[in-house]
Amino acid sequence: MPYLYRNLIASPQDPETQLPDLLAARLAVPATSLHDVFIVRKGIDARKKPQIKLVYTLSFNVDRSLRSRLEANPAVEWQEETHAPPPPRLVSSQRIVIVGSGPAGLFAALRLAEYGLTATIVERGEPVEQRSRSVQQFWRDGTLNPESNVQFGEGGAGTFSDGKLTCRTKDPLVHWVLDRLISFGAQPEIGYLAKPHIGTDRLKSVISTLRTHLIDRGFTVRFDTRLTDLTITGGTLTAITVNDSEEIPCDRLILATGHSARDTFQLLEQRGVPLQAKPFAMGLRVEHPQELVNLIQYGRQTAACLPAADYAVTWNNASTGRSAYSFCMCPGGVVVGGASEAGGVVTNGMSGQYRNSPFANSALVVNIRETDFAGEGPLGGMRLQRIWEQRAFTAGGGAFKAPAQNLMAFLNMPGKGGLRSSYRPGITDTDLATVLPPYVIGALREGIVDFGRKMRGFITAEATLIGIESRTSSPVRILRGSGFESVGVSGLYPAGEGAGYAGGIMSSALDGIRIADVIGKSLSDL
Numbered sequence: 107m108p109y110l111y112r113n114l115i116a117s118p119q120d121p122e123t124q125l126p127d128l129l130a131a132r133l134a135v136p137a138t139s140l141h142d143v144f145i146v147r148k149g150i151d152a153r154k155k156p157q158i159k160l161v162y163t164l165s166f167n168v169d170r171s172l173r174s175r176l177e178a179n180p181a182v183e184w185q186e187e188t189h190a191p192p193p194p195r196l197v198s199s200q201r202i203v204i205v206g207s208g209p210a211g212l213f214a215a216l217r218l219a220e221y222g223l224t225a226t227i228v229e230r231g232e233p234v235e236q237r238s239r240s241v242q243q244f245w246r247d248g249t250l251n252p253e254s255n256v257q258f259g260e261g262g263a264g265t266f267s268d269g270k271l272t273c274r275t276k277d278p279l280v281h282w283v284l285d286r287l288i289s290f291g292a293q294p295e296i297g298y299l300a301k302p303h304i305g306t307d308r309l310k311s312v313i314s315t316l317r318t319h320l321i322d323r324g325f326t327v328r329f330d331t332r333l334t335d336l337t338i339t340g341g342t343l344t345a346i347t348v349n350d351s352e353e354i355p356c357d358r359l360i361l362a363t364g365h366s367a368r369d370t371f372q373l374l375e376q377r378g379v380p381l382q383a384k385p386f387a388m389g390l391r392v393e394h395p396q397e398l399v400n401l402i403q404y405g406r407q408t409a410a411c412l413p414a415a416d417y418a419v420t421w422n423n424a425s426t427g428r429s430a431y432s433f434c435m436c437p438g439g440v441v442v443g444g445a446s447e448a449g450g451v452v453t454n455g456m457s458g459q460y461r462n463s464p465f466a467n468s469a470l471v472v473n474i475r476e477t478d479f480a481g482e483g484p485l486g487g488m489r490l491q492r493i494w495e496q497r498a499f500t501a502g503g504g505a506f507k508a509p510a511q512n513l514m515a516f517l518n519m520p521g522k523g524g525l526r527s528s529y530r531p532g533i534t535d536t537d538l539a540t541v542l543p544p545y546v547i548g549a550l551r552e553g554i555v556d557f558g559r560k561m562r563g564f565i566t567a568e569a570t571l572i573g574i575e576s577r578t579s580s581p582v583r584i585l586r587g588s589g590f591e592s593v594g595v596s597g598l599y600p601a602g603e604g605a606g607y608a609g610g611i612m613s614s615a616l617d618g619i620r621i622a623d624v625i626g627k628s629l630s631d632l
Contacts, residue, residue: 108142109176110183114162115151118411129164133176139169146185149300150412155405158412163298195222198629200357203228203346205333205370208262209611210602211362212313214618215320216286221626224324225360228348230332230367231259234313241266245530248505250445253332256454257366257446257577260329261313263603264611266444268436268457269304271296273612283615290315293459301416305459333363333370336377336595343597358625362601362618365580366446368488370604380585380594381484384606387433387578388494388546389471390538390571391441391453392513392554393527394564399437399466402563414438414461417468419560421553428472428545430553433578435468437461440528441572443506450495451508453529453575465528469575470557472549487581498541498574502534509536513569517551523567533572541573580606590621599625 116128122145130137147163165185168176176182202218202225204211211227218225230253231237237259240251252258256266271287273280284297287304290312296302304312317327328348335347336359345355363370375381396414403415414437422429434454438461444454455467479486501509510533515522527533539547558565583606585593592598599621600607602614 108165108167108185110146110163110165110185111181112163112183113181114164116160116162118158118160120160125162125164126166129166132181133179135168135172135175139172141167141169145298147298147300148295152404152415155403158404193217193221193623193626194630196626196629198223200629201355202226202358202360202625203354203356204360204362205346206262206362206364206367206602206604207260207327208362208364208602209264209615210604210608210618211262211360212316212618213283213615214360214362214601214622215325216316217619217622218626219320219323219325221622221629223626223629224326226326226328226354227320228331228333228346228354229260229327229329231255231329233317233329234260234265234310237261237265238310244506245442248507248531250448250506252446252448253330255446256442256444257364260317261309262364262614263366263444263577264614265309265313266306266442266454266456267434268439268455269306269309270434270610271302271304271612272610273616275613275616277616279616279619280612282619283612287312290319303457305461306456307458333373335373336379336598338377338595341594341596343595356597358597358599360599360601360618360621361584362604362614364602364604366577367604368447368492371485371488371582374584375485378594379592379598382583382585382606383476383479383482383484383487384579384581384583385473385475386487386491386581387471387473388491388542388574388576389430389469389550390542390573391455391467391529391575392470393441393465393467393529393570393572394566395568396438396464396466398563398566398568402561414466416466417561419557421556423549423552426549427475428549430470430472430549433469433471433575435466437466438463439467440465440530441467442530443508444577445495445506447492447495449499450492451498451502451506451574452495452577453508453572454577463528467528469578470550470554471575471578472546472553474546478543478545484582491576491581494542494574495576501536501541501573505531507532507534508572509534509538509541510570510572511536511538512567513554513565513571514567516571517554517565519565521567525570526568527570527572529572533570538571538573579609580604582606590624
């Protein structure tokens with residue numbers, strides 16, 4: 107079995123080809139005695155600026171003659187090799203449909219394929235290649251395709267983001283997801299980086315390869331196909347209707363539509379599927395020069411050996427219960443339009459694999475509580491989002507231009523600078539206090555002042571705020587039981603972020619996998 111060595115400290119200037127030599131020096135063994143040295147984890151320690159350190163965990167083997175010496179070294183651990191057995195191969199006549207081809211839907215499909223099962227994948231948007239063209243046209247001139255955009259289409263909303271793969275859980279399925287993404291073309295480093303990300307540019311080709319893999323295993327993938335009705339008989343789902351015209355018989359439905367499928371939420375409410383309003387967050391995007399963020403975080407300008415710096419900040423007002431915090435920070439990225447409805451402005455952050463834009467951006471958001479839309483029913487939060495997205499559209503002057511304001515002006519501080527932003531389709535200088543509820547504006551102003559104390563230089567005339575960031579998570583939860591099945595409709599499995607049970611690419615993928623496992627187990631018991 108291989109060994110593990112944790113907390114191997116290296117300089118950013120040290121090439122990774124020298125890691126075996128550094129490890130041999132720490133272990134006091136000849137470098138020639140080490141074999142199969144691999145990076146298991148890599149992180150950055152920037153606590154003592156500007157002395158930045160890289161921290162590695164390495165897997166390795168050693169000559170048999172030296173093993174007894176290593177076993178006495180407290181810094182060395184056995185690396186337990188645990189490989190879960192593959193799922194049992196199943197044969198079933200049950201008709202499985204997956205609605206949505208974001209991470210929850212796609213990874214549910216990949217897991218079902220391991221059981222030897224197949225499904226029909228229904229996606230309202232376009233394949234990722236055509237979807238990318240529709241999105242680029244929207245960013246160029248504001249021509250919105252309401253069925254295929256930043257929110258809808260193959261790959262889900264995460265396709266046009268930073269492609270972050272961070273996850274709080276230590277579930278071993280995380281490695282299952284990463285391994286498959288690598289096999290479909292993601293960069294191998296995502297398997298060991300402390301903060302892995304793929305990047306929009308590379309993620310698109312990964313998704314295309316994943317689709318081919320599923321089709322080769324008997325899956326049917328249907329694009330431009332929108333869920334428009336459910337047939338529920340005696341509390342059991344028996345079929346779905348797509349495009350208002352075609353009925354598809356269905357025994358099991360994995361509903362993975364994403365957090366912006368508002369027409370689907372309305373359909374579920376009409377059909378009596380139990381729903382619940384859910385807290386979420388709204389706010390603005392802030393954009394700084396990336397070099398400034400590097401200077402704040404690293405204590406020096408960018409070096410070729412260090413990645414574009416990121417940050418995470420939080421603030422809480424104990425007396426009001428309002429929190430402001432950064433969300434979906436995109437180093438070396440751009441701010442883009444993420445609308446999915448006519449007449450509403452939505453912002454989002456995105457970056458490529460190499461994060462080489464001169465801008466850094468992050469959402470700065472405030473928690474929205476259920477009491478903020480009390481009495482509005484389970485879709486009250488969704489309606490609140492829409493109201494403020496429409497106000498942002500009006501403030502931007504139409505054509506999906508976003509309202510924007512210099513950070514100093516937003517804080518009513520002297521020293522206002524100009525507006526400089528990567529946002530597409532374009533920005534309009536306006537008072538951002540008009541595009542969000544007063545309690546959000548107040549909390550943002552207080553929070554940003556606190557962020558400035560934590561990150562000296564954060565409050566600057568070089569920063570621009572762009573509005574609004576409203577699609578942080580689903581405002582609705584589709585209620586389900588311990589077996590992942592809807593509490594009101596047998597055969598319906600709400601999945602991922604749109605169902606209110608995940609937040610991001612990785613957690614959505616894990617949710618889809620777990621649902622596939624539940625379905626696989628139930629079919630194996632038949």
